Amino acid sequence: MQILAGTYKGRKIRSSSTNAIRPCSSRVKKSLFDTLAARLDFDNITVLDLFAGFGSLGFEALSRGAASVCFVDQHVDALKAIKATALQLGVEERVKIVNADVSAFLSRPSKPFDLVFCDPPYSWPDYGQLIEKIAGGALLADEGILLIEHRAHLEFKHSPYYSFQKDYGMTRVTFFQTRTE
Numbered sequence: 001m002q003i004l005a006g007t008y009k010g011r012k013i014r015s016s017s018t019n020a021i022r023p024c025s026s027r028v029k030k031s032l033f034d035t036l037a038a039r040l041d042f043d044n045i046t047v048l049d050l051f052a053g054f055g056s057l058g059f060e061a062l063s064r065g066a067a068s069v070c071f072v073d074q075h076v077d078a079l080k081a082i083k084a085t086a087l088q089l090g091v092e093e094r095v096k097i098v099n100a101d102v103s104a105f106l107s108r109p110s111k112p113f114d115l116v117f118c119d120p121p122y123s124w125p126d127y128g129q130l131i132e133k134i135a136g137g138a139l140l141a142d143e144g145i146l147l148i149e150h151r152a153h154l155e156f157k158h159s160p161y162y163s164f165q166k167d168y169g170m171t172r173v174t175f176f177q178t179r180t181e
Contacts, residue, residue: 070096071098120148156174
């Protein structure tokens with residue numbers, strides 16, 4: 001895994017040999033960031049990377065100009081890899097690493113984020129609640145964007161925050177956005 005564009009283009013993202021983590025493929029990541037670049041200016045945005053894994057999406061956002069990224073995961077190997085990558089890139093002051101269950105993290109008060117990546121296990125039991133806690137709560141800034149990666153057979157077009165979706169074989173990424181009235 002490596003960073004595809006920006007300040008840290010070509011730099012490696014640390015990982016481990018654990019099978020418990022499913023990183024975003026390079027093809028999907030490139031497409032996601034191309035799509036985001038057409039809708040969002042990365043300069044000085046705040047990013048939340050939920051179920052962060054090795055932090056591939058969050059570090060890509062940092063490389064493209066994000067001010068800060070908060071990584072949330074509960075796998076020790078993932079958290080160690082994120083910390084190692086942050087140190088290697090020299091961005092530790094722009095990174096917050098939270099060792100927590102995502103459901104517990106979402107129950108805590110937090111400042112709003114401009115961009116939220118959410119890549120839960122495909123067996124996640126309640127995507128609707130996840131969407132509502134992030135987009136419907138105070139976690140997503142006005143005009144903020146939430147991306148959720150999930151199995152392609154799931155549909156969220158009924159959500160009031162739904163924007164659009166992109167399919168990549170068996171994977172679908174659905175984009176949600178808060179809207180100012």
